[in-house]
Amino acid sequence: MSSYTSDIREPLVNGHKTYHQITEDLVGPTERAPGLGWTIGFILSVTTLAFGVFCIIWTIWHGIGTWNLNRTIGWGWDITNFVWWIGIGHAGTLISAILLLFRQKWRTGVNRAAEAMTIFAVMCAGLFPLLHMGRLWQAMFIFPYPNTRGPLWPNFNSPLLWDVFAISTYFTVSLLFWYTGLVPDFATVRDRAKGLRRKIYNFLSFGWTGSAKHWQRWEALSLVLAGIATPLVLSVHTIVSFDFATSVIPGWHTTIFPPYFVAGAIFSGFAMVLTLMLITRKLLHLEDYITLAHIESMNKVILVTGTIVGVAYLTELFIAWYSSYVYEQFAFFNRAVGPYWWSYFGMMFCNVISPQIFWFKKFRRNIALTFFISIVINIGMWFERFVIIATTLARDYLPSSWSLYSPTWVEIGIFVGTGGLFFTLYLLFSRVAPVVAIAEVKSILKSAGDQYTGPNKVHHHGHGKDHGLHADHSVSNVDDGNHGAMATAGLTGAGLGSGIAQDYKAEKISTSQPDLNTGSVTNSGEVESNKQDPSEVDSQENKSDKENKGGFTGKGDQLKKIEGIGPKISEVLNAAGISTFKQLSEAKVEDLQNILDTSEGNFGGNSPESWPEQARLAHLGKWDELKDLQHRLDGGKY
Amino acid sequence: MADHKDIIFGLYDDEEILLDAVKVANIKHLDIMDVYTPFPVHGLDPLLGLSESRLHIAGFVYGALGTLTAFLGMTWIFTKDWPIVYGGKPHWSVPAFIPITFELTVLFASIGMVVTFYVVNGLGPGVVNPTIDNRITDDKFCIAFESNAISKGDAESFFKSTGASEVHSKTI
Numbered sequence: 001m002s003s004y005t006s007d008i009r010e011p012l013v014n015g016h017k018t019y020h021q022i023t024e025d026l027v028g029p030t031e032r033a034p035g036l037g038w039t040i041g042f043i044l045s046v047t048t049l050a051f052g053v054f055c056i057i058w059t060i061w062h063g064i065g066t067w068n069l070n071r072t073i074g075w076g077w078d079i080t081n082f083v084w085w086i087g088i089g090h091a092g093t094l095i096s097a098i099l100l101l102f103r104q105k106w107r108t109g110v111n112r113a114a115e116a117m118t119i120f121a122v123m124c125a126g127l128f129p130l131l132h133m134g135r136l137w138q139a140m141f142i143f144p145y146p147n148t149r150g151p152l153w154p155n156f157n158s159p160l161l162w163d164v165f166a167i168s169t170y171f172t173v174s175l176l177f178w179y180t181g182l183v184p185d186f187a188t189v190r191d192r193a194k195g196l197r198r199k200i201y202n203f204l205s206f207g208w209t210g211s212a213k214h215w216q217r218w219e220a221l222s223l224v225l226a227g228i229a230t231p232l233v234l235s236v237h238t239i240v241s242f243d244f245a246t247s248v249i250p251g252w253h254t255t256i257f258p259p260y261f262v263a264g265a266i267f268s269g270f271a272m273v274l275t276l277m278l279i280t281r282k283l284l285h286l287e288d289y290i291t292l293a294h295i296e297s298m299n300k301v302i303l304v305t306g307t308i309v310g311v312a313y314l315t316e317l318f319i320a321w322y323s324s325y326v327y328e329q330f331a332f333f334n335r336a337v338g339p340y341w342w343s344y345f346g347m348m349f350c351n352v353i354s355p356q357i358f359w360f361k362k363f364r365r366n367i368a369l370t371f372f373i374s375i376v377i378n379i380g381m382w383f384e385r386f387v388i389i390a391t392t393l394a395r396d397y398l399p400s401s402w403s404l405y406s407p408t409w410v411e412i413g414i415f416v417g418t419g420g421l422f423f424t425l426y427l428l429f430s431r432v433a434p435v436v437a438i439a440e441v442k443s444i445l446k447s448a449g450d451q452y453t454g455p456n457k458v459h460h461h462g463h464g465k466d467h468g469l470h471a472d473h474s475v476s477n478v479d480d481g482n483h484g485a486m487a488t489a490g491l492t493g494a495g496l497g498s499g500i501a502q503d504y505k506a507e508k509i510s511t512s513q514p515d516l517n518t519g520s521v522t523n524s525g526e527v528e529s530n531k532q533d534p535s536e537v538d539s540q541e542n543k544s545d546k547e548n549k550g551g552f553t554g555k556g557d558q559l560k561k562i563e564g565i566g567p568k569i570s571e572v573l574n575a576a577g578i579s580t581f582k583q584l585s586e587a588k589v590e591d592l593q594n595i596l597d598t599s600e601g602n603f604g605g606n607s608p609e610s611w612p613e614q615a616r617l618a619h620l621g622k623w624d625e626l627k628d629l630q631h632r633l634d635g636g637k638y
Numbered sequence: 639m640a641d642h643k644d645i646i647f648g649l650y651d652d653e654e655i656l657l658d659a660v661k662v663a664n665i666k667h668l669d670i671m672d673v674y675t676p677f678p679v680h681g682l683d684p685l686l687g688l689s690e691s692r693l694h695i696a697g698f699v700y701g702a703l704g705t706l707t708a709f710l711g712m713t714w715i716f717t718k719d720w721p722i723v724y725g726g727k728p729h730w731s732v733p734a735f736i737p738i739t740f741e742l743t744v745l746f747a748s749i750g751m752v753v754t755f756y757v758v759n760g761l762g763p764g765v766v767n768p769t770i771d772n773r774i775t776d777d778k779f780c781i782a783f784e785s786n787a788i789s790k791g792d793a794e795s796f797f798k799s800t801g802a803s804e805v806h807s808k809t810i
Contacts (some may be wrong), residue, residue: 019777144711150720156712157724157734165741173748180752183761184775188676191772206756208763210774214687214759215678220691221755226749228701232744239737439677446653492792 011450012106015288016624022289026434026441028308029284037283038427045423047354050415055410056131064134066410072403073393078128079383084268085125085418086167086240087261087381090233091269092118093174096181097229100222105448108440109294112185112433113280113426114273115178120425121170121272124418129163131414137485159242166239173232183208186441196452237265244388251331251392254319260312264381267305267351271377276426278371280435289436292365299364302377302557306355309384313352332582339404340391343383350380466538559584562614563630564607572599584615644785644809645671646793647770648802649778653679656779659683659800668796669787674770674780697751704746708739768810778804 017025034042059066069076087136092114099107121337130139142164144153187208190201208214241261244252274295320332335344354376357363364370395402407415429435446452559570562584576595578584592608610633617626650656653675663670664685673686683690712735715721721729756762774780783793785807797805 023676023776096689144715153715153720155722155724156716156738157727157731159737162737162741163739169741169745172745176748176752180755184677188775191769191775202766203763206761206763207767208761208775209767209770210674210676210780211759212673212675212679212682213688215675216683216688216760217691217693217755217759220693221751224697226750228697228744228747231740235737235740242737443677560661 009448010291010293011012011452012109012291012293012448013149013289013441013445014291014450016451017288017445017449019445023188023192023438024447025286025288026185026436026438027192029430030189030432030434031192034431035283038431041423042427045420045427047414048420049424050417050420051413052415052420055413055417056127058410059414060133060136064132065365066408068405068408068411070403070405072396072401073390073405075078075389075393076130076405076408077386077390077415080382080389081415081418082125082128083240083385084382085128085422087119087265087268087385088272088378089118089121089125089170089174089269090237090262090265091273092116092121093170093229093233094269095268095273097178097226097233100226101230104297105444106297107460108292108444109290110273110277110298110436111440112178112181112437113277113430113435114269115174115181115431116172116426116435117273117276117422118269119171119178120422120429122167122174123425124422126167126171127414127418159239159246163243166236170232170236173225173229174249177222177229177360180221181437181440182433184210184218185434185437188438189434234262249392250325250327251335251394252388254316254402256315256319259477260309260316263305263308263312264351264384267302267309267355268377268381270301270305271374271381273297274302274370275372275378278367278374280430284430284435286436289441292367295367295370296361296364299358299370302355302373303358303364306351306377310352313348327397330395334395335387335391338391338395339395340387343387343391347380347383347387351377351384354380483547526560559615561618561626562611563633569596572596575599581615581619585612585619587612642809643671644807645782646771646785646788646807647780647782648793648797648800649771649773649780649804649806650801651778653779655801656781657681657685659781659796659802662800663781663796665727666796667679668783668792671782671784671787674774674782676775676777676779677793679779693751693755696754697747700750700754701743701747704743705739707746708742712738749799763802770808770810771806 013022015021067076069078085105092111095107095114096111099111130136133139133142142154142161144156154164182204183206186201186205187210190198190205193201236260241257245257247253249432268528277290277298278295281287317332320328323329335341350506355374357369390405394404461501559573559579559581565573573579573584573592576599578587578595589609589612592611592626596608599618610629613628614626614633617623648659656673656675656679660670660673660682670686671686673682675682682688684721713730716729716731723729727734770780770782771778781797781802788796790807794805
């Protein structure tokens with residue numbers, strides 16, 4: 001492939017996927033009956049949604065008086081929740097638009113679900129201002145349209161109206177972007193379906209054919225949409241922050257708000273993406289597509305944005321002091337040590353301190369910890385909005401009008417209900433659409449699949465120059481259900497990883513053993529597989545023998561491939577005359593234990609029980625099986 | 639589809655083989671009807687002689703339309719139709735118009751481009767295009783010729799020599 005593959009970046013698609021396997025894995029969940037986890041989740045979500053709907057009806061029926069807002073605290077949970085949901089809605093477009101412009105390949109694994117999340121989060125967010133207006137049935141008054149009231153127009157100078165435009169534009173553009181990406185994938189689902197299902201998915205796929213011109217326009221459209229969605233996503237939370245920053249309320253009217261809100265939005269959005277993706281990954285078995293590399297990348301974004309948010313918090317404090325403006329100083333003093341000190345502490349701890357553990361690679365790649373921290377951040381970012389809104393309003397200029405605020409069951413119910421709405425929609429989405437963008441993952445497979453990049457990659461050279469000459473080798477693979485079978489037949493017998501073979505026609509692949517000496521490509525072991533047939537297994541084995549002995553100059557380097565063998569033990573084994581996989585595979589466990597016991601150095605914790613088996617697989621070139629085995633092993637022990 | 643077309647098409651297993659096959663077709667001056675792939679294959683457009691998409695130009699025009707609509711609209715409303723003094727500020731307060739102008743620029747450009755995309759591609763809700771092969775959206779890369787543009791023998795030898803895994807004829 002002409003695309004560049006990196007030796008350093010780790011693969012983003014694991015499991016030696018073929019194009020067909022990607023389709024199977026990603027369309028599969030929409031074709032099967034839902035599992036128990038999904039069913040339970042859906043019942044819970046719909047139940048909470050139903051309670052939320054009840055609370056909304058209660059609010060509309062009885063009025064806003066059912067909330068605990070008062071003269072001093074006019075914005076409480078409603079606007080807190082609104083800003084919280086809008087913030088969560090920022091990660092989707094960031095991932096799909098900004099990361100597309102930056103050509104970040106890891107976006108392909110998570111963009112679809114993140115965009116879906118964005119759309120659902122914005123829907124949840126939009127509910128709160130609408131309800132807060134009181135007369136929901138007159139919500140259209142916020143839009144400028146010729147009317148019989150004068151015509152009376154909205155105030156275009158008001159940030160609240162800017163918000164209306166920003167959020168409705170954001171919702172529309174996100175929806176268009178998301179759906180345009182879904183169209184080719186719906187076509188994939190359609191082409192595997194029959195009967196009514198096929199009709200439905202044909203409708204959803206808009207009759208997509210996969211024509212070259214359509215793809216060209218599709219890519220042009222995606223790129224331009226990404227280009228204009230990037231400033232859009234930054235503008236949305238900027239404008240949300242104007243709701244506060246253009247006011248004259250101490251603690252709100254700060255110029256740092258736009259960048260601080262945007263960083264906070266991306267921060268909370270990524271936290272929610274992680275929460276959702278880690279669950280989705282588990283439930284739909286997408287570990288090969290949402291890899292540790294994806295999780296680590298997102299944790300890096302969390303670390304950066306969390307730190308930006310932390311700097312913003314501290315800057316606010318500094319400026320309050322530096323401005324010598326007593327009301328501003330009091331606002332921040334009140335936030336930190338006033339009656340709502342616990343929410344300020346929660347905000348600082350959850351948003352600034354907790355993500356700092358992601359400075360360590362070990363923690364960035366720890367799934368359980370990432371999940372935990374992502375929830376901590378979701379909570380922390382809710383506290384932030386509560387601190388900014390309710391805490392600040394609680395103590396205004398006049399001590400006589402100071403007040404406190406706690407939500408009623410109706411307000412709590414609506415918030416919980418939006419959570420139900422969010423998860424209901426997300427769970428439905430995961431049933432009807434591929435949660436990972438199929439076409440986009442396929443398009444990065446050759447540059448980011450694990451058979452082409454990373455430590456397990458297989459080098460392939462000189463593609464495409466000569467296959468025309470091998471017409472007589474072409475195998476007619478007419479059997480629909482038997483993708484790639486012909487290639488496998490030719491290659492697995494020769495002891496090569498079966499995964500790589502499925503992609504490639506047998507006469508085309510030209511491969512060497514996986515590169516064991518990191519950095520240096522060995523051509524000595526290269527096998528022209530078109531010359532192979534299963535009867536040549538022996539000569540192939542001889543070849544790999546030769547490679548093991550002659551191809552690698554670094555003494556015993558390769559033994560480190562065995563789990564449990566480090567550089568030290570490798571040296572010890574070399575000294576005892578074991579330097580190849582073949583020799584190690586033929587050694588007895590007791591003998592190996594003996595070598596370890598009699599050598600200098602403390603190898604008490606190392607058990608050689610699995611080494612001969614690992615070496616046998618390595619010797620035969622069964623890297624996949626070796627990898628599987630090593631997954632099951634614990635430090636080389638069974 | 640009112641007009642039926644007879645086509646002969648070959649399916650390839652890999653986009654690199656497909657790209658080379660298209661090169662061979664160019665050398666042999668074969669008239670390819672279309673190429674169908676499961677994902678965008680880079681490098682295919684110049685080989686097929688596809689000119690660059692003009693969608694972004696359309697996007698610019700729609701965006702400019704949005705800018706004008708928003709800015710002129712607000713200007714007309716606040717200076718001519720119903721001038722109101724808000725907080726003692728001028729009627730024509732340009733900085734306050736910027737956010738909405740920006741949002742409508744993006745909104746018009748996005749909606750316009752997406753609609754244009756589907757219209758020029760002939761795609762949309764309810765459109766039923768003939769399926770050449772179900773696996774084209776899965777893992778097969780297809781080169782299709784119209785049957786009257788190439789003889790059956792030529793097509794078959796072309797597909798065979800360029801490494802197609804299957805060759806079929808179909809009326810679509």
